Amino acid sequence: MTVPHRPESRPELRIEALDASGQLLGSARVPGDQDRAVAVAGPFRVEVAVSSGQAAASEIVLGVVNQDAQPFTGHLRLAVELSGTPDPWWLIPGLFYGENRPEACDRRFPRFEVGANDPDGMVSDHWSFRSDRAATPAVFVWNDHDGVVLLTSETFACGLTGVGFSHSGQTATAHVVYPYREAPVTYYGSAEPRPPERGRYVWQPGETVRLNASAGRIGADRHGYARVLREVYEQARHTHVVQPWMPIAEAADVAGEGLVRWHYDPDPGVLLETVGFDREVSGQDGLRVDRQAMHVGWISGIPWAYALLAHARRAGVASDDQRSAAMKVIDFICANLSPSGTFWGTWYRSKGWSQSWTPLKGGLHARTLGEATLFLVRALELGDDVRSARPVWVSAARSNLDVIRARQRADGNLGSVHHAEDGRVLSWAGASGLTWVAALAEADRFDDDGGYLAAAVRAGEYYAQFVDREFIHGAPEDVDLAPTSEDGYAAVMAYVALHRRTGEDRWLDLARRAADWMLTFRYTYNVDFSERSMLGAYRFASRGADQASPSNQHLHAYGLICTKEMLELSQASGDPHYRARAEEALACFRQLVAREDGEVNSYRGMITERYYQTSCFQPKGMLLTLSHAWSAGVLLLGCEQMLAVSLS
The missing domain is CATH 1.50.10.10 (Glycosyltransferase)
Structure with missing residues (x-):
């Protein structure tokens, strides 16, 4: 069942510019009650347009322009925060579930732990992945009182996108990044991690790149993902067609x-x-x-x-x-x-x-x-x-x-x-x-x-x-x-x-x-x-x-x-x-x-x-x-x- 969209249901957005190494060059915030804004972060000037409707997550269109005189090789990251979150619960569909790997699990793959920084052991308080690892490129996070979601698509003009999250103190942050970044390490199916990887895109001076995302507040019930993913499915099934080879x-x-x-x-x-x-x-x-x-x-x-x-x-x-x-x-x-x-x-x-x-x-x-x-x-x-x-x-x-x-x-x-x-x-x-x-x-x-x-x-x-x-x-x-x-x-x-x-x-x-x-x-x-x-x-x-x-x-x-x-x-x-x-x-x-x-x-x-x-x-x-x-x-x-x- 859908419910009317409320402007306050969208979390505040944060737009960040990262260089090729992942270093933060600048950031800007877009309050949750603004449907249109212009944000400047590093070399990027970003026109933000939010479409309000009855969907669980509001659609966001970003018009990104490199306003420097020189080409820029780096990333644009869009993030939403959930404050008052000492112990977050994450969901990246198909890819990350809560802590993801229980501490007693013998199989080694990415695990979340508050305050952790053990890349070799694939245990960290921050992760970023290429979007095609996810069944739906979306990041959900909950605390005891609320939940937020941020979604995007697998690819755009800048190539393969990325999804991820981080946690510091009392704040949990979900993000999508264009093009993708994998950090702190890359998982390739074995117990030994690979070095971090990243997509490469050169943002040309004056070029406008249009990107799409969605964001919303979904409440404290962890099962709130179901409505969001059903809406994504309904939108995608008409354009993402499956043609079986035989009856x-x-x-x-x-x-x-x-x-x-x-x-x-x-x-x-x-x-x-x-x-x-x-x-x-x-x-x-x-x-x-x-x-x-x-x-x-x-x-x-x-x-x-x-x-x-x-x-x-x-x-x-x-x-x-x-x-x-x-x-x-x-x-x-x-x-x-x-x-x-x-x-x-x-x-x-x-x-x-x-x-x-x-x-x-x-x-x-x-x-x-x-x-x-x-x-x-x-x-x-x-x-x-x-x-x-x-x-x-x-x-x-x-x-x-x-x-x-x-x-x-x-x-x-x-x-x-x-x-x-x-x-x-x-x-x-x-x-x-x-x-x-x-x-x-x-x-x-x-x-x-x-x-x-x-x-x-x-x-x-x-x-x-x-x-x-x-x-x-x-x-x-x-x-x-x-x-x-x-x-x-x-x-x-x-x-x-x-x-x-x-x-x-x-x-x-x-x-x-x-x-x-x-x-x-x-x-x-x-x-x-x-x-x-x-x-x-x-x-x-x-x-x-x-x-x-x-x-x-x-x-x-x-x-x-x-x-x-x-x-x-x-x-x-x-x-x-x-x-x-x-x-x-x-x-x-x-x-x-x-x-x-x-x-x-x-x-x-x-x-x-x-x-x-x-x-x-x-x-x-x-x-x-x-x-x-x-x-x-x-x-x-x-x-x-x-x-x-x-x-x-």
């Missing part, structure tokens, strides 16, 4: 074929996690780059075997090979439970069944186990014929559900890492147990005494604190306690499942809040790629793709896992926005799918895990030339879930 049913066919052709190995019945695009390339050890391993959930295993089985049942007799492959994968996993009664974490060709990707010896990750169990429960709901033909599946599902329910802590926490041998909970940290909420809530067929639902409700109440805090973290095995888009997917699936089972409005509200948080990772614009890059040459449209996490800054398709839940949330809440966002994600990832051998420098049905939309891990515009089982599987799942709704 949904065809994409499902291609993904299903690719999953079996490239990832399925019938001996012993696994979905291999990665397969190289180039079938002639070998790794450094002389072996192919294909990863000879299978997780039971997450990046391989039961979820994608379920998607394949659902596809085969819909497609009919022609998909017998896919049906057989899916059944064999689930058979193999269910027949090999760990001594503690849950699934194992990972199967390796070289050593068989083993633990998850955790440094805790013998550890099995709760999210991976929960996701495998959830989709096993769903596979058993495909028909009486499945349940009667596969009693080992029923036994495996019950074993996993019973064991996890028995380990639940009194406060509802389901544990994050479990020991494979003796069942001890090795870690209770984070919210990775959220996926078990959905598994327990959906297991109503096997819930003879209501115990599964009771456990799901207790866990739902416990994990609600993460949703309310706007900081959900711990879902992926390889990112430790960082906030990730995958935490958002798990939360949406959990709370939609609880609402479906109970009909209670509390769960619907938590599902909505979780979905809004999840969507902070979703790109609201199409990144500007060089036409010489792979993504630029194919005109890849990034709107609808998600930043994996602040630690893993690349686009991925895992958000398709909750297509069903987003559609259901839209229906239950009466809000078409959630359906539209599910549809845009599915449209986005029906791009760059090889329909024939040789397309996208790969083979039919190969689907990458990573699209590099910024400078992290690889140069912007590149594509990871590995097909992942989960990438094909999640596209297949999203297609089947969308088709199920369309055909119902």
